Amino acid sequence: MHLLFKTLFLLGGFLLAAIPAAIADELPVRTPDEQKGIDFFESRIRPVLSKHCYECHAADSEKVLGGLLLDSREAMQMGGDSGPAVIPGDTDESLILGALRHENFEMPPTEKLPENVIADFEAWIKMGAPDPRDGKPATVQPSIDLEQGREFWSFQPIIESAVPQLENDDWAESKIDLFILAQLQSADIEPVGDASRASLIRRVSYALTGLPPTAEEVLSFLEDPRPTPEALAERIDIGLASSHFGERWGRHWLDVVRFAESSGGGRSLMFKEAWRFRDYVIESFNNDKPINHLIREHIAGDLLPADNVEQAADQLIATGFMTLGPTNYEQQDKTLLRMDLIDEQIDTTGRAFMGMTLNCARCHDHKFDPIPTKDYYALAGIFGSTEVLTFANVSGFVTRQLPVLPEQQVEIDELKMRREETRQQLKQAESALKQAKNDPSSQSNLAELNAEVERLKKVDRQVTNQLRPILAYAMSVNEVAEPRDGHLHIRGSAHNVGPVVERGFLSVIPSSEEYRARxxxxxxxxxxxxxxxVDEQNPLTARVYVNRIWQHLLGEGLVRTPDNFGLTGQIPSHPELLDYLASRFMQEGWSTKQLVREIMLSHVYRIATEHDPHPAQVDSENRLLWRAHKKRLDAEAIRDTLLFLSGELDLKPGGFTIRHFTTYDYGYEFDTVRRSVYVPVFRNAMLDLFEAFDVANPNLVVGRRSSSTLPTQSLYLMNSPFMREQAELTAKRLLSQELPNDETRLEDIYLQALGRMPTENERQLALEYLRQFQGTEENIDDDVEGWTSLCHSLFCSLDFLFLN
Incomplete structure (x- = not known):
């Protein structure tokens, strides 16, 4: 058993871990949302303060200007001669914003910072100005002690934990259950009863496909005479085999790799070829591609051998991961642009695959985790030796032609040559036509010249149409001509260059030296x-991925900070179970479907969401899993279900989905009924339903979406034209079916929308409501309007929005 795990002890039902006394007082327990705020400060705010402000407004400045210090939270909020620089939540009274905008003061005085930087400060203040700096001398970690760092739980080697042996294990149906039951018994609490079959079929359907079960599937499952585990296993296998599995689980992964189809920053360029990466991810999950292969392809797919053209194309598309992040291509300081892009790549790679906040080490040694600054720049040298940008006034990104068969390449070359010749001829013909229009003596040739121009345009279109199906491009990367080690940058400044740092990896992980030598x-x-x-000796990757799968299935991760396995993240509630699953995951070939199936077949997956006063007193956060976490449908599932019930949902898979491609994403009109995973994801424009219901921010790695409760959500459900339209279409579909009466229709819509039959009270109230309903809209039939109102009310109900 791991060294640190031996220090775990049970106190009041919560698992706590002993941490070094030198840092115990420095590590407040934060919620995931609080930690996101701190991460935002570290990645967006602190580097700007360090680069542009500390020279004149820090305790070690030669002369502090205006009596203002900005190097601690307390100093910023106290302010200087003119008042508080920052008032959390108040953008009007926070003087720093006016100074950055060069309104009341000019800070920095030599230049006005880019608008996106000012917008970051405004967003930071609105979220309450989260700031971990306490204004005291740094005593947290005066130097990086790698040996001590390796004692932390997440840096310990993964060892398959021994399955607990219990005297009373009747409740357990799997090894997973034994780990859960062992801690429940230690806390002297029992799990609640099992969820109803109606709840289970809905839970399984949304978990595996993101779509509701049909009325027929619900009834079939309710009437199945076999024991629930046996009947459920069949439904799970059907869901795993569905093509919708990749759409559901691919969307989870796209959250993690911050997928978007525009750049954000500046005028936010659209990414015309980004859809290929989305489809590649969906197909990978449908085919159960091992996750270690998927990660290798994301980072270095262009460098991997391929057995055929299709595999080579997939691997090239996979490297879109390297270039799909938020980038301000209009940045005129190209050195800063390149450095910021490398920082974003390091940050995403660290959080997505290893749960590490690596970008915290850009300006200084990591304050909490054993990651020295030199490790950051060892990684920066790797990314800096990779071509991602094409520099210009407005810079761009690398695209590469997808591989084709040799005979196809010959055809492509011939068509390209023909198109180039045609365009040269067209250019000459248009020039001749322009001259003829201005020359009275050539008027007789106008018709002939016009005809030639139109003919050449037609030829150009024909050749282009011939090229389109065989000539394709993907966002990707290249190796630079001369790879080299990079420099350390003092205080993270792109222009303040320090010593050269040899390319490499995280020193705290022993296998790093072996790979660095290669x-x-x-x-x-x-x-x-x-x-x-993806080396199995790397203690982070498998743990992080297994935790992500557990979180999506059970509602909360074994580690509740899925993107942060460092010292400021939360410790695992069941560390032995996490290692058991991670070890099994690697042994089973890094298979997502195998892992999903194993977890879903456990007894703990089937328990109900019911409240029980006794365990709630011992474990109010349900860390020990004595009941299931009630989960709200995410934004995509809400939208897809509404379209499914109305009969409008287009289940066509994949392909280019930006209906009106333009240079920039502002003002895009979302007019599609495709599944939500195929709705274009733009960084400066988003579907209103997605904004209301906490869709992942595509600028960040999002392993755990927020689940807010806001008035805007209720207002959207009640007043949105989309909600009303889907309710009306659902009503018309119900009335068009050959059903004997309203009671049968009511049962049908309850089964489809809520996954259950109406209660007797609901049945009486609904039928009475329909009988007494009097329409208010002249152009709509009373029956249609009545059923529309009823459907709309169901769509706003808690039973529709939540999974039990």
Whole structure:
């Protein structure tokens, strides 16, 4: 058993871990949302303060201007001669915003910072100005002690934990259950009873496909005479085999790899080829591609061998991960642009695959985790030896032609040559036509010249149409011509260059040295980075992924900070179970479907969401899993279900889905009924339903979405034209079916929308409501309007929005 796990003890039903006394007082327990605020400060605010402000407004400045210190939370809020620089939540009274805008003061005085930086400060203040700096001398970690760092639980090697042996284990149906039951018994609490079959079929359907079960599927499952575990296993296998599995679980992964189809920043360029990456991810989950292969392809797919053209194309598309992040291509300081892009790549790679906040080490040694600044710049050298940008006034991204068969390449070359010749001829013909229009003596040739121009345009279109199905491009990367180690940057400044740092990985992980030795001056090191991340000796990757799967199925992760397995994250509630699953996951070939199936077949997956006063007193946060977490449908599931019930949902898979492609994403009109995973994801424009119901922010790695409760959500449900339209279409579909009476229709819509039959009270109230309903809209039949009102009320109900 791991060294740190031996220090775990049970106190009041909560699992706590002993941490070094030197840092115990420095580590407040934060909620995931609070931690997101701190992460936002560390990645967006602190680097700006360090670069532009500390020279004149820090305790170690030669001269502090205006009596204002900005190097601690207390100092910023106290302010200087003119008043508080920051008032949490108050953007009007926070003087720092006016100074950054060069309104009341000019800070920094030499230049006005970009608008996106000012917007970051405004967003930070609105979220309450989260700031971990306490204004005291740094005593948390004066130096990085790698040996001590390796004692922390997440850096310990993964060892398959022994399954608990219990005297009374009747409740357990799997090894997973024994780990859960062992802690429940230690806390002297019992799990609640099992969920109803109606709840289970709905729970399983949404978990595996993101769609509701049909009325027929619900009735079939309710009437199945077999024991529930046996009947459920069949439904799970059907869901795993469905093509909708990849759409559901691919969407989870797209959250993690911050997928979007526009750049954000500046005018937010659209990414015309980003859809290929989305489809690649969905197909990978449908085919159960091992996750270690998926990660290798994301980082170094262009460097991997391929057995055929299709595999080579997939691997090239996979590297879109490297370039799909938020980037301000209009940044005129190209050195800063390149450095910021590398920082974003390091941050995403660390959080997505290893649950590490690596970008905290850009300006200084990590304050909490054993990650020295040199490790950050060792990784930066790898990413810096990779070509991602094409520099210009408005810079761009790398695209590469997808591989084709040799005979196809010959055809492509011939068509390209023909198109180029046609366009040269067209250019000459248009020039001749322009001259003829201005020359009275050439008027007789106008018709002939016009005809030639139109003919050449037609030829150009024909050749382009011939090229389109065989010539395709993907957002990708290249190796630079001369890979090299990069410099450490003092205080994280792109222009303040320090010593050269050899390319490498995280020193705290012992296998890093072995992989670092493989990098030579002929390669970037990306392939070595990918192999190091998925090496089974790396203690982070499998744990992080298994935890993500557990969270999506059970509602909360074994580690409740899925993107942060460091010292400021939460410790696992069931560390032995996490390692058991991680070890099994690797043994089973890193298979997502195998892991999902194993977890869903456990007894703990089937328990109800019911409240029980006794265990609630011992474990109010339900960390020990004595009941199931009630989960709200996410934004995509809400939208897809509404379209499914109205009969409007288009289940066509994949393909280019930006209906009106333009250079920038502002003002885009979302007019599609495709599944939500195929709705374009833009960083500066989003479907209103997605905004209301906490869709993942595509600028960030989001392993755990927020689940807010806001008045805007209720207002959307009640007043949105989309909600009203889907309710009316659902009503018309119900009335068009050959059903004998309203009672049968009522049962049908309850089964479809809520996954259950109406209670007797609901049945009487609904039928009475329909009988007494009097329409108010002249152009709508009273029956249609009555059923529309009833359907709309169901769509706003808690039973529709939540899974039990």
């Amino acid at each position: 990098i030579n001056d002929q390669q970037s090191g990306r392939l070595e980075l990918a192999d190091w991340i």
